Amino acid sequence: MATSSKTNRTSRKLLWTLFWCVLAFVYLFPYTWMVLTGFRHGVDTISMPPRFIFEPTLAGFKHLFEVTGFQKYIINSAVVTIVSVVLVIGVSAPAAYALAHVSRRGGALLVAILIARIIPAIAIGVPVYLIATRLHQLDTYQALVVINVAVNIPFAIWLMRSFFMEVHPTLREAAISDGCSEWQVFTKIMLPLVLGGMLATAVFVFIGVWNEFLFALILTTSVSPTAPLAMLGFRTQYGVQWDAVGAAAFLVSTPVIVFAFIMQRYLVQGMTMGSVK
Amino acid sequence: MTDVTIRNVTKRYGALTVIPQLSFKIEDGEFVVLVGPSGCGKSTLLRMLAGLEEISGGDLLMGAEVINDRPAKERDMAIVFQNYALYPHMTVAENMGFALKLRKRPRAEIDERVDKAAAILGLAKLLDRYPRALSGGQRQRVAMGRAIVRDPQVFLFDEPLSNLDAKLRVQMRAEIKALHQRLKITTVYVTHDQIEAMTMADKIVVMNEGRVEQMGTPLELYDRPANIFVAGFIGSPSMNFLPATVVLANSPALKTPEGVELPVDACPTLTGRSEVTYGIRPEHLELGETGIPAEVVVVEPTGSETQLYVTVGGRDVVVVLRDRADVRPGEKIWLRPRKGSAHLFDPNSGARITG
Numbered sequence: 001m002a003t004s005s006k007t008n009r010t011s012r013k014l015l016w017t018l019f020w021c022v023l024a025f026v027y028l029f030p031y032t033w034m035v036l037t038g039f040r041h042g043v044d045t046i047s048m049p050p051r052f053i054f055e056p057t058l059a060g061f062k063h064l065f066e067v068t069g070f071q072k073y074i075i076n077s078a079v080v081t082i083v084s085v086v087l088v089i090g091v092s093a094p095a096a097y098a099l100a101h102v103s104r105r106g107g108a109l110l111v112a113i114l115i116a117r118i119i120p121a122i123a124i125g126v127p128v129y130l131i132a133t134r135l136h137q138l139d140t141y142q143a144l145v146v147i148n149v150a151v152n153i154p155f156a157i158w159l160m161r162s163f164f165m166e167v168h169p170t171l172r173e174a175a176i177s178d179g180c181s182e183w184q185v186f187t188k189i190m191l192p193l194v195l196g197g198m199l200a201t202a203v204f205v206f207i208g209v210w211n212e213f214l215f216a217l218i219l220t221t222s223v224s225p226t227a228p229l230a231m232l233g234f235r236t237q238y239g240v241q242w243d244a245v246g247a248a249a250f251l252v253s254t255p256v257i258v259f260a261f262i263m264q265r266y267l268v269q270g271m272t273m274g275s276v277k
Numbered sequence: 278m279t280d281v282t283i284r285n286v287t288k289r290y291g292a293l294t295v296i297p298q299l300s301f302k303i304e305d306g307e308f309v310v311l312v313g314p315s316g317c318g319k320s321t322l323l324r325m326l327a328g329l330e331e332i333s334g335g336d337l338l339m340g341a342e343v344i345n346d347r348p349a350k351e352r353d354m355a356i357v358f359q360n361y362a363l364y365p366h367m368t369v370a371e372n373m374g375f376a377l378k379l380r381k382r383p384r385a386e387i388d389e390r391v392d393k394a395a396a397i398l399g400l401a402k403l404l405d406r407y408p409r410a411l412s413g414g415q416r417q418r419v420a421m422g423r424a425i426v427r428d429p430q431v432f433l434f435d436e437p438l439s440n441l442d443a444k445l446r447v448q449m450r451a452e453i454k455a456l457h458q459r460l461k462i463t464t465v466y467v468t469h470d471q472i473e474a475m476t477m478a479d480k481i482v483v484m485n486e487g488r489v490e491q492m493g494t495p496l497e498l499y500d501r502p503a504n505i506f507v508a509g510f511i512g513s514p515s516m517n518f519l520p521a522t523v524v525l526a527n528s529p530a531l532k533t534p535e536g537v538e539l540p541v542d543a544c545p546t547l548t549g550r551s552e553v554t555y556g557i558r559p560e561h562l563e564l565g566e567t568g569i570p571a572e573v574v575v576v577e578p579t580g581s582e583t584q585l586y587v588t589v590g591g592r593d594v595v596v597v598l599r600d601r602a603d604v605r606p607g608e609k610i611w612l613r614p615r616k617g618s619a620h621l622f623d624p625n626s627g628a629r630i631t632g
Contacts, residue, residue: 170358171362173358174356176328177327177350178379179350179380180379184379
């Protein structure tokens with residue numbers, strides 16, 4: 001009897017392990033294939049059957065930087081993303097704090113915030129283009145920053161509000177009683193306590209802005225296109241330059257992965273904050 | 278140190294009035310306890326004193342000065358919260374010195390005052406710890422230390438012992454009282470526990486539904502409760518209440534509807550009254566050879582006392598005997614009220630009948 005239940009447990013464990021292996025394969029294989037594509041010749045990529053053993057090459061990366069000028073795209077992405085993240089967090093954090101602790105009538109604003117998230121980006125693409133044109137802001141950093149900040153602030157406020165709500169309201173009252181102004185409560189008491197949540201929010205916003213494609217496509221041409229747009233240029237009349245595509249995809253995805261890896265402690269902290277008392 | 282006057286203070290939330298025109302005075306150096314059931318307005322009043330809630334009407338005065346519009350940080354009142362409200366990212370020393378740091382006091386002065394408060398509260402060895410590494414009692418002391426360091430004119434305590442276990446509560450009660458005797462700072466203490474009120478207060482304010490039911494020293498409230506609410510609230514176990522009919526108006530003779538005679542040896546004139554509510558504290562009933570007939574239901578010996586749950590004419594009555602008693606469930610006994618210990622109340626208004 002004991003042997004049979006032990007066998008059952010082992011079988012269940014094996015099945016679950018197999019399941020997670022399949023899931024991991026489904027998630028990781030496309031990315032792995034993409035990375036491999038960047039380090040091999042195009043002919044190795046399109047050959048049938050697929051070649052997993054090949055002579056590695058940096059020809060794709062060389063093409064990116066010497067022919068395409070990919071460094072410009074990366075710099076544009078970095079500038080737009082960093083400025084957007086700073087502005088989003090800078091505006092959203094005090095707003096989220098006020099909605100969580102100060103304002104007693106934030107309900108309508110919260111609903112408005114959520115409604116703003118429902119609108120698909122493509123629905124406002126044309127009006128955004130027209131406004132940018134009228135203001136002579138096409139193909140500029142500021143146009144991209146403004147639209148990314150506008151799109152991400154509602155999400156950031158909504159997410160950070162939940163982190164601020166984890167802080168007991170009596171802490172604010174104690175700080176006020178001790179002599180803090182509202183700003184001092186926010187900076188000296190609240191921010192240190194929700195730092196993990198704030199960094200988690202920053203990571204999400206970073207990923208969203210770095211990978212943003214649609215508004216970059218609509219609003220930029222030659223001066224400020226961002227990294228996700230770079231790959232459009234590798235599809236030519238002569239075919240797709242797979243090695244350059246793979247190299248570009250690798251370079252575009254690596255900063256996000258590295259950033260998330262560095263911040264993973266805060267991500268976990270932020271996502272589990274308050275879940276265990 | 279200063280006195281605090283609450284003059285016709287009102288609190289409204291929209292159309293709902295939770296405190297209608299409250300007035301009383303807290304003398305300089307007094308330890309006043311606001312006690313009452315949940316929702317009676319005691320914490321709301323405390324928060325209005327602290328400046329954490331707006332006052333809808335009336336005046337709050339510190340000394341002769343009206344402080345209604347003074348922000349919380351300028352009221353020189355230190356509040357100790359029920360859940361301690363310690364800053365988790367600061368050490369004990371930083372928690373205690375935070376208010377002085379905000380006021381830009383010199384480092385040496387902050388350290389000196391923190392060390393002094395820590396010595397009073399037995400926290401000297403815990404100054405570098407974070408709140409998460411402290412026990413409940415230690416956290417409560419740090420919360421008190423944070424208040425003491427400020428050297429305020431008024432201490433406010435909002436049910437500070439509610440989160441502690443029974444044993445620690447008893448210990449902290451004594452510590453808080455000793456602290457007050459040492460520092461002599463005007464203190465307003467909110468609790469729902471009448472034992473805390475009785476053991477700690479110079480003056481108790483019993484509140485109910487936003488109103489003051491009675492205000493006085495602990496023994497005044499215990500010996501002469503103004504109404505049924507105060508009589509039932511003060512004292513543990515609660516006072517026993519029995520409905521009674523006046524048999525003879527000018528001679529002490531009362532009977533329950535079941536016909537049980539209730540002895541009353543010193544009674545105010547009951548002319549014009551046909552019914553009263555008879556109140557007797559459990560600890561004022563003794564076993565006798567005659568008196569009120571009762572049947573024992575449950576016997577609870579606690580070591581130093583014996584609690585009896587009995588029925589008198591079918592009505593539940595609690596008796597607390599200071600000695601051990603040899604009684605058993607089902608036994609018929611006679612209860613004799615201690616001389617002068619019965620209380621009579623108007624059954625309609627609940628007010629004490631004083632003659």
